[in-house]
Amino acid sequence: MIKTMIVEDEKLAREELKYLINKEDDFKVVFEAGDGQKALDILNKHQLDLLFLDIKIPGINGME
Template structure:
């Protein structure tokens, strides 16, 4: 059973790269992405992932605040 993951970063390129790398190692299914902290809270609540990869520095809510 794969880990269900959400990727959160304000830079689309960073989310794309991390998603690509996770796809190559297997065992992780990216089920959602968010581009800021507020969007992250909604996405996490809605999708209930096993793991969340959070950027630390984002405009608005930081990864620590999320």
């Protein structure tokens, strides 16, 4: 299983992407974050295989 995380501040976009990813047999969204700081907190504690990252998010942006 490929463990993924979605970082997206728009809830509807995050939910749609999660739906599409979870339809695939080998992929599973295990974490979601709506801002950069929450994403960093999760990434510092957990090992993931793939990250879907919005560049323009509140707080710490996707490029930082």
